[in-house]
């Protein structure tokens with residue numbers, strides 16, 4: 423490990439929000455070396471592109487916004503989950519699983535990506551999906567893809583606009599796993615989003631991939647001659663933010679990571695992200711001393727609830743598509759982009775700064791939401 427002096431916190435309204443801890447930094451090769459100890463399968467195309475949103479940045483009069491295209495990871499329409507699965511699938515294989523059981527919301531990107539990765543390795547996917555969206559019953563979007571993959575989809579009722587609690591969900595998947603064990607199978611239970619170390623995944627393997635994604639992004643911005651001031655992205659089950667926060671803390675402590683929650687209140691989410699970040703730190707032996715001060719979650723953009731499409735969502739999808747040719751999804755990245763625009767408007771992100779927005783994928787969910795989108799955009 424290399425000791426190096428960090429930079430002073432930014433002088434702006436949100437300074438002090440995160441990253442004021444002891445300033446020790448690691449190198450790109452330190453991160454690579456620590457992560458290379460974890461088995462990995464190749465599922466996706468890396469690095470994902472990073473490019474400037476030139477029109478939107480000009481329209482706003484700053485800041486300079488760049489987009490990290492993790493929607494272009496390449497497996498099954500792309501997205502952040504496939505980065506995580508590169509580290510989770512080897513654990514399924516090491517534990518000799520022949521079935522993977524996971525849970526999520528009805529139109530889950532995570533569940534579909536897990537199924538797509540698992541079937542390639544001869545592992546049968548069972549997806550317990552909670553009906554958290556008021557959607558028509560037709561097979562469309564991710565559920566259509568689940569069907570094409572031949573995944574065993576089990577739909578359960580749930581409260582609309584809310585993610586199902588971990589305990590209830592774990593109980594549901596444990597029941598399925600017990601049935602599989604009774605039939606002589608070896609199920610691997612993986613928690614929603616591949617985030618919390620739970621079930622068969624006893625280490626935060628998903629978050630590790632986002633420490634590496636941070637390193638990948640920073641190499642790209644440095645090639646363009648800058649370190650970003652802010653990273654903004656959507657937070658759902660926490661590992662993306664945990665990995666990015668840890669990557670920032672290790673490599674560029676001045677950079678602020680802002681997670682936009684799509685489902686849970688900021689306090690409970692921040693706690694969860696910190697738990698995952700600390701577990702990741704321990705698993706990697708990357709002793710950054712990550713603390714609550716580095717975890718910034720905003721929850722006001724959940725609006726009417728998880729997965730509920732509003733006119734604001736439809737408008738921001740149209741805006742980015744027409745101005746930049748990039749399609750956001752209606753559940754995660756649209757709400758994160760709404761949050762980004764709002765914190766720019768409020769001056770939390772100064773116009774003079776540089777921002778990287780992580781596009782984490784999810785575009786298949788556009789199609790089952792077509793009726794609402796058409797209605798709002800008419």
Ligand SMILES: Cc1ncc(COP(=O)(O)O)c(C=O)c1O
Nearest residue numbers: 615658659660662754782783784
């Ligand atoms: C498209 C998309 N973006 C962002 C997220 C949030 O990532 P995480 O679950 O790691 O917080 C998810 C999943 O929850 C997702 O499917």
